[in-house]
Amino acid sequence: xxxxxxxxxxxxxxxxxxxxxxxxxxxxxxxxxxxxxxxxxxxxxxxxxxxxxxxxxxxxxxxxxxxxxxxxxxxxxxxxxxxxxxxxxxxxxxxxxxxxxxxxxxxxxxxxxxxxxxxxxxxxxxxxxxxxxxxxxxxxxxxxxxxxxxxxxxxxxxxxxxxxxxxxxxxxxxxxxxxxxxxxxxxxxxxxxxxxxxxxxxxxxxxxxxxxxxxxxxxxxxxxxxxxxxxxxxxxxxxxxxxxxxxxxxxxxxxxxxxxxxxxxxxxxxxxxxxxxxxxxxxxxxxxxxxxxxxxxx
Amino acid sequence: xxxxxxxxxxxxxxxxxxxxxxxxxxxxxxxxxxxxxxxxxxxxxxxxxxxxxxxxxxxxxxxxxxxxxxxxxxxxxxxxxxxxxxxxxxxxxxxxxxxxxxxxxxxxxxxxxxxxxxxxxxxxxxxxxxxxxxxxxxxxxxxxxxxxxxxxxxxxxxxxxxxxxxxxxxxxxxxxxxxxxxxxxxxxxxxxxxxxxxxxxxxxxxxxxxxxxxxxxxxxxxxxxxxxxxxxxxxxxxxxxxxxxxxxxxxxxxxxxxxxxxxxxxxxxxxxxxxxxxxxxxxxxxxxxxxxxxxxxxxxxxxxxxxxxx
Numbered sequence: 363x364x365x366x367x368x369x370x371x372x373x374x375x376x377x378x379x380x381x382x383x384x385x386x387x388x389x390x391x392x393x394x395x396x397x398x399x400x401x402x403x404x405x406x407x408x409x410x411x412x413x414x415x416x417x418x419x420x421x422x423x424x425x426x427x428x429x430x431x432x433x434x435x436x437x438x439x440x441x442x443x444x445x446x447x448x449x450x451x452x453x454x455x456x457x458x459x460x461x462x463x464x465x466x467x468x469x470x471x472x473x474x475x476x477x478x479x480x481x482x483x484x485x486x487x488x489x490x491x492x493x494x495x496x497x498x499x500x501x502x503x504x505x506x507x508x509x510x511x512x513x514x515x516x517x518x519x520x521x522x523x524x525x526x527x528x529x530x531x532x533x534x535x536x537x538x539x540x541x542x543x544x545x546x547x548x549x550x551x552x553x554x555x556x557x558x559x560x561x562x563x564x565x566x567x568x569x570x571x572x573x574x575x576x577x578x579x580x581x582x583x584x585x586x587x588x589x590x591x592x593x594x595x596x597x598x599x600x601x602x603x604x605x606x607x608x609x610x611x612x613x614x615x616x617x618x619x620x621x622x623x624x625x626x627x628x629x630x631x632x633x634x635x636x637x638x639x640x641x642x643x644x645x646x647x648x649x650x651x652x653x654x655x656x657x658x659x660x
Numbered sequence: 661x662x663x664x665x666x667x668x669x670x671x672x673x674x675x676x677x678x679x680x681x682x683x684x685x686x687x688x689x690x691x692x693x694x695x696x697x698x699x700x701x702x703x704x705x706x707x708x709x710x711x712x713x714x715x716x717x718x719x720x721x722x723x724x725x726x727x728x729x730x731x732x733x734x735x736x737x738x739x740x741x742x743x744x745x746x747x748x749x750x751x752x753x754x755x756x757x758x759x760x761x762x763x764x765x766x767x768x769x770x771x772x773x774x775x776x777x778x779x780x781x782x783x784x785x786x787x788x789x790x791x792x793x794x795x796x797x798x799x800x801x802x803x804x805x806x807x808x809x810x811x812x813x814x815x816x817x818x819x820x821x822x823x824x825x826x827x828x829x830x831x832x833x834x835x836x837x838x839x840x841x842x843x844x845x846x847x848x849x850x851x852x853x854x855x856x857x858x859x860x861x862x863x864x865x866x867x868x869x870x871x872x873x874x875x876x877x878x879x880x881x882x883x884x885x886x887x888x889x890x891x892x893x894x895x896x897x898x899x900x901x902x903x904x905x906x907x908x909x910x911x912x913x914x915x916x917x918x919x920x921x922x923x924x925x926x927x928x929x930x931x932x933x934x935x936x937x938x939x940x941x942x943x944x945x946x947x948x949x950x951x952x953x954x955x956x957x958x959x960x961x962x963x964x965x966x967x968x969x970x
Contacts, residue, residue: 374872381769388763389779392786392840398808399797413811461690464683471680476687483698485897486951489943491930492704496696514693546682575790578905582931593792600796601909624806631793631800638788646781653848 403427403628407621410628425622426629436599436630439592446509446591447573447637454569455562457515458523463550465520466527467536477524484517490582497583508583509591513576519565526561526655527554564652567645571638592634600627708941721937728941738925738942745921745946748907749899751835757895759843761888764850765876780851783844791905798837798910799824830915834906849891853884889967897954900946922946 370378397417402410406421414420430436464470465477487493493512502508531554539549555562577593584590598604605623703718708728710721732738763783770776786794801807802823810820823829857880865875904923911919922942930939954969962968 371871377872378769381766385763385766385770385775385779388766388843389782392844393782395797395801395840396785398801402808411806411811413808413815415808416812457690457693460686464687467683469679470683473683476691480690480694483694485954486702486947487698488701488704489940489947490926491936491939491943492701492707493697494931495704495936496700500696512697514697515690517694520690540679546679547686550686571788575788575792577790577792578908593790596792596796597909600792600799620806624800624803627796627800631796635789635793639785642785642788646784649784650848650852654852 399628399631403625403632405625407618407625410624411621426625427633429622429626430629430633435587435595436592436633438588439590439595440633442506442589443574443592444637445506447570449506450510450513450573451566451569453510453514454516454519454573455565458520458565459550459555459558459562461515461520462523462527463554464546466524466531467546468533469536469546480517480520484521494582503583504586504589506589509579509589512583513573513579516569516572519568522652522655523558523561523565526558529655531557560648560651561655563645564648567641567649568652570641574638596630596634599630705940705944707937708944710937712936712940724937728938729945731938732942732945740917741920741922741925744918745900745902745923747918748831748834748902748921751831752838752902753895753899755835756838756842756846757892759839760846761850761884763843764847764854764884765880767847767851768854768880769872769876780844780848783847785844786841787845789841791909794837794841795906795909798833824910824912825914827915827918830910830918834910834919838906846891849887850884853887854880857883885965886967889961889965890969893954893957893961893969896957897950899950899953901950 398415401417401419402415403426404419404422404424405415406423407425409415409420461480465473465480467473497503497508497512500511502511535553536549539553544552575593577591577597580591580594584594605626706718707721709723709725710718711724711727712718712721716722733742767776767779770779789797799807802809802821804810804820804822804825807823809823813820821829823833861879862875865879870878900922902921902923904927907919907921908924908927911924923946926939926943926946929935929942933939958968958970
């Protein structure tokens, strides 16, 4: 194929240049806010206020982070979010495997009917109030379980997992194991689970990010301050602008206080996004696979 | 081995039965979960036809027929809400749908692997940012006094813009921040589909003297049409299903006229005002309309393009 740039016609040259320009603009548009937030969070409050910070940090300072880590509310929220993340994602993965595996085996009678019942819940649900009432009746309100049990499994992710099992684990394997006297449960723990590692990596990312980022469940089910996840605390600080004056007490003048408040917001955003960003590079290479498996059977 | 299989053969039927029983045991927990958290709430939909009182419960409350639905569909304030939902949904579809396709085609044209990887890595990243952080970023960067955008505008001698206080800007902010967050991720599926286009077809097109643009239109695009159609069906189904997370965060007293959509309305009426029947009715309306839309678009697509979800 004719890929050398100089061999191409003038029209093609202009076209490929336009493509590069388009993609570079798109890339910069996505990248700039991310860089700005990180730079601002490491800058001097006054520099942030006056617009000196445009791309890189100006007069590097950690004042924003000091305010974040001194704040007991943010720290409690951070800890709670971690607890919900670990327990929630672990339960998500176990439930997904328990559900996807039987539905992937053709030896399991009625599997298509059961699968249809699960798929139906993707397109239709009882809605907010009826779900709330169930959670309420079960006595989950204001307990950590309200953050974990109602979202124990996502049908969409389960279908992805099931499709992966059907397509990548040969049927002969099951027959061979059966001949050797392996029970369906043993087969799940010894053979299916290790073979599903790539898809489990993607699902861990999906579930983990969803757990870490969710705030609406907490708004509905959690009233106790001590159990609030980080997202709820962030909503108070970033969206409702309820910054505790003691958090920025170092500031003397009103303008300095406004600067520190703005800085605190940028630092909170960075702190809250770090766990996801640490996870991201490890799983990024699997992402395409996850999307493609999901697309095979929407 | 041989003796073992010989022994097992007569028992094969029993074996299958016991296997089936074990499968049921394995899937028991997910089934209970789906029953309790998906199917029992579906029964709760009956509340939409009742003046529900906590004391009476579903079985002891008065039946009111379609009262809540008539109220929802005739009150001017709710009609505005339905209109807001539709406008926001259609605007999202029109902007959010084609951009990932363009992005994927662009990425596919690039020969430098490093640059390709770089663009992909950057554009996927915002997908993993939470709604709270996204809206928080917007509010901080667009703040009337301290936000970088207004600071820069002032330096250029332009009056600062009150982004979150201006009713007219709400929809643009909502939709374009959505593009920023999801375009890269949504493009993955098209990039993968484009990677599957056979190189022979492209070479043949080159031999025939097709320009790059012509190759895209006549070779690449037809190859990804099925993927585009499937994604379009999904997107059409969610026109009325505006997720509550971002809208609720972006809402304030100044933009409530255009930012109130069905999902936020359901939340406020149901949880804040505790008017359970009315809230459930509004929620049911949204579920049913989006389900009908999905099925309808799917049927149309089946007829026209022979591509469908089921």
